[in-house]
Amino acid sequence: MAVLTPELRAEAERIKARYPAGRERSAIMPLLYLVQSVEGRVTQDGLREVASLLGITTAEVEAVAGFYTMIRLRPTGRYVVSVCTNLACALRGARGVLEAARRTAGVPTDGELSEDGLFTVHEEECLAACDAAPVVAVNFANYDRMTEATVSELIEALRRGEEPPPARGPFPGDFRLVSRLLAGVPESVGAGAPEATATAEEPLR
Amino acid sequence: MSEPVRILTGRWREPDTVWIDRYLETGGYEGLRRALAMSPQEVIEVVKASGLRGRGGAGFPTGVKWSFVPQDTGKPTYLVVNFDESEPGTFNNRELVERDPHQFLEGAIIAAYAVQSHTAFIYCRGEFLWPGRILERVVAEAYDRGFLGRDILGSGYDLEVVIHRGAGAYICGEETALLSSLEGYRGQPRLRPPFPAVEGLYASPTLINNVETLSNVPHILVNGPEWFRGFGPEKSPGTKLFSVSGKVERPGNYEAPMGTPARVVIEEMAGGVLGGKRLKAWTPGGSSTPFLTAEHLDVGLDFESIQAAGSLLGTGAIMVCDETDCMVEVTRRLLQFYAHESCGKCTPCREGTWWVVRVLGRIEAGAGRPEDLPLLDDQCTNMLFRGFCALVDGAVSPMSSSLAYFRDEYEAHVREHRCPVTGRGPGLVAEQGAREEAPAATTVPSWADLAEELG
Ligand SMILES: Cc1cc2nc3c(=O)[nH]c(=O)nc-3n(C[C@H](O)[C@H](O)[C@H](O)COP(=O)(O)O)c2cc1C
Ligand code: SF4
Ligand code: FES
Numbered sequence: 001m002a003v004l005t006p007e008l009r010a011e012a013e014r015i016k017a018r019y020p021a022g023r024e025r026s027a028i029m030p031l032l033y034l035v036q037s038v039e040g041r042v043t044q045d046g047l048r049e050v051a052s053l054l055g056i057t058t059a060e061v062e063a064v065a066g067f068y069t070m071i072r073l074r075p076t077g078r079y080v081v082s083v084c085t086n087l088a089c090a091l092r093g094a095r096g097v098l099e100a101a102r103r104t105a106g107v108p109t110d111g112e113l114s115e116d117g118l119f120t121v122h123e124e125e126c127l128a129a130c131d132a133a134p135v136v137a138v139n140f141a142n143y144d145r146m147t148e149a150t151v152s153e154l155i156e157a158l159r160r161g162e163e164p165p166p167a168r169g170p171f172p173g174d175f176r177l178v179s180r181l182l183a184g185v186p187e188s189v190g191a192g193a194p195e196a197t198a199t200a201e202e203p204l205r
Numbered sequence: 206m207s208e209p210v211r212i213l214t215g216r217w218r219e220p221d222t223v224w225i226d227r228y229l230e231t232g233g234y235e236g237l238r239r240a241l242a243m244s245p246q247e248v249i250e251v252v253k254a255s256g257l258r259g260r261g262g263a264g265f266p267t268g269v270k271w272s273f274v275p276q277d278t279g280k281p282t283y284l285v286v287n288f289d290e291s292e293p294g295t296f297n298n299r300e301l302v303e304r305d306p307h308q309f310l311e312g313a314i315i316a317a318y319a320v321q322s323h324t325a326f327i328y329c330r331g332e333f334l335w336p337g338r339i340l341e342r343v344v345a346e347a348y349d350r351g352f353l354g355r356d357i358l359g360s361g362y363d364l365e366v367v368i369h370r371g372a373g374a375y376i377c378g379e380e381t382a383l384l385s386s387l388e389g390y391r392g393q394p395r396l397r398p399p400f401p402a403v404e405g406l407y408a409s410p411t412l413i414n415n416v417e418t419l420s421n422v423p424h425i426l427v428n429g430p431e432w433f434r435g436f437g438p439e440k441s442p443g444t445k446l447f448s449v450s451g452k453v454e455r456p457g458n459y460e461a462p463m464g465t466p467a468r469v470v471i472e473e474m475a476g477g478v479l480g481g482k483r484l485k486a487w488t489p490g491g492s493s494t495p496f497l498t499a500e501h502l503d504v505g506l507d508f509e510s511i512q513a514a515g516s517l518l519g520t521g522a523i524m525v526c527d528e529t530d531c532m533v534e535v536t537r538r539l540l541q542f543y544a545h546e547s548c549g550k551c552t553p554c555r556e557g558t559w560w561v562v563r564v565l566g567r568i569e570a571g572a573g574r575p576e577d578l579p580l581l582d583d584q585c586t587n588m589l590f591r592g593f594c595a596l597v598d599g600a601v602s603p604m605s606s607s608l609a610y611f612r613d614e615y616e617a618h619v620r621e622h623r624c625p626v627t628g629r630g631p632g633l634v635a636e637q638g639a640r641e642e643a644p645a646a647t648t649v650p651s652w653a654d655l656a657e658e659l660g
Contacts, residue, residue, distance in 0.1 A: 088293070
């Protein structure tokens with residue numbers, strides 16, 4: 001079954017054209033993100049479609065997709081909650097933040113996906129934001145200096161359909177929309193150029 | 206209190222310097238103008254004379270690297286900007302892009318001109334959603350104003366820039382793995398030589414530089430190599446952005462001349478150890494560089510001095526642990542990172558990291574045995590320099606150094622079946638360990654199975 005609409009197939013061709021002629025295979029990652037933006041993950045159908053776009057086998061695409069953690073081959077929530085537990089965050093209480101996130105989201109002890117399918121909560125490696133430890137990212141937008149209480153509030157707010165403002169930049173939207181941004185085609189979802197950044201409001205050192 | 210030096214962070218104090226108008230008003234793209242008025246060879250000579258060394262971890266002289274890119278191969282030449290920043294504790298590339306993105310873009314354009322590349326890729330870490338969005342805008346701005354595209358500033362030089370997002374794999378920061386990834390394959394390292402300068406992306410000459418390295422370049426073009434050499438020691442000139450995190454009062458990126466004593470950065474700039482506690486251990490350059498201790502606080506933060514003290518400057522990422530932190534736990538958590546991120550290509554790395562996590566976990570859980578310490582020593586020896594790339598050497602760093610400096614702490618865990626620092630016994634740790642993530646493609650027994658298996 002075709003995953004991409006004719007419009008998105010045209011988008012896929014533009015993505016391929018970013019790379020030198022004959023080097024279209026380089027587009028595999030943005031194409032996987034594009035498929036993920038439709039499926040909310042990448043299924044066998046999606047892998048097949050990327051394979052046909054690139055003229056390589058589905059097995060080859062799967063081998064690549066399986067290597068990268070941001071390409072989700074398993075069922076995935078609307079919000080991917082990544083809790084950094086690497087050293088700088090661990091030293092400032094990430095373990096408790098992770099526990100609270102899993103509890104509030106309702107993730108079973110042996111899994112990642114919440115019972116209502118809304119959240120994927122997982123342990124993340126260093127997010128390169130250790131100054132704001134412990135860090136939690138929701139669909140790759142960072143929330144700084146989290147505690148057990150604030151991460152629970154964050155998840156509750158998302159469940160109510162709110163869009164809590166991240167530390168920098170606007171709220172990125174659900175996992176499908178974010179995958180579209182990662183494919184590098186923000187216009188296709190009406191996301192314009194980013195505006196004035198919240199970075200400048202941070203305390204300056 | 207020493208006077209702060211602001212070169213790379215010069216625009217950070219002003220809000221709104223992110224976009225191109227403010228960048229131009231504050232002297233932006235002057236370095237590029239100067240570069241385009243010179244021959245590519247002259248630009249390389251200026252950067253060589255500055256003594257700038259790569260900030261991505263290895264410290265290779267930047268101008269020398271540029272001069273290695275051959276000009277007569279008949280193939281296109283590529284510039285690849287390494288913005289995959291994933292070394293634990295490191296966050297200066299991200300802030301450089303978030304606060305002053307045109308600075309490094311200008312440096313990238315100068316680098317591309319110097320090696321006569323007409324296509325540049327910015328490999329942006331996948332998780333950097335917002336920094337990636339900023340890049341999209343600044344690249345578009347640069348095209349609009351004639352700093353990218355055809356006939357840049359009327360010089361006849363053309364350059365296209367493509368932003369390429371990664372998808373979550375630490376190993377893709379390693380330059381040859383990055384190239385595999387950019388070509389659309391699994392991010393696994395390749396054999397060197399041939400070095401990327403000669404045979405890199407699409408088997409063509411390729412220059413790979415880090416974001417902080419490139420951010421220095423416009424300043425060198427504007428102010429000259431002698432000015433640059435006015436900061437820091439002779440062999441490590443310039444300033445460095447130190448990412449300070451963990452148990453300090455004010456975590457953050459701090460710019461200081463190379464060679465600044467660690468004490469100044471940790472105690473003055475970052476406000477000292479959190480809550481006035483005693484410093485126990487710190488990394489000078491991310492988790493892949495051996496721990497140092499309170500004894501080393503007066504060592505200068507530059508490539509040579511840190512190496513003489515038994516560690517590496519790496520990315521300049523200083524993670525601080527205090528007297529209340531258990532070094533076995535700290536080390537186990539870092540090794541878990543390497544086990545997770547090992548690309549799986551070579552056995553000492555793939556299996557070694559996996560086993561070390563188990564042995565460290567056993568000691569941490571109070572189930573360690575006296576022979577575990579020599580076993581860990583042995584594992585270090587069998588991993589160090591036995592992998593295809595430096596990831597496995599990075600994994601050994603925290604382990605061998607914590608074993609060297611905190612051996613008594615490991616021994617106390619084994620002897621007392623509990624942590625001498627936190628007082629935690631087997632129960633607590635086992636509960637925590639049961640949920641640790643498994644290394645890719647391996648079925649990991651639960652902590653309980655493991656305890657049984659290990660006796
Ligand atoms: C496991 C591993 C991970 C690395 N990750 C990064 C990284 O995230 N960013 C980076 O600039 N360099 C990284 N490097 C170093 C690069 O291989 C390369 O040396 C560097 O990008 C060269 O740029 P420079 O000369 O400007 O420092 C890594 C190296 C290894 C072995
Ligand atoms: S040392 Fe580790 S990360 Fe590097 S190539 Fe070997 S398995 Fe992969
Ligand atoms: S350790 Fe959590 S962001 Fe770096």
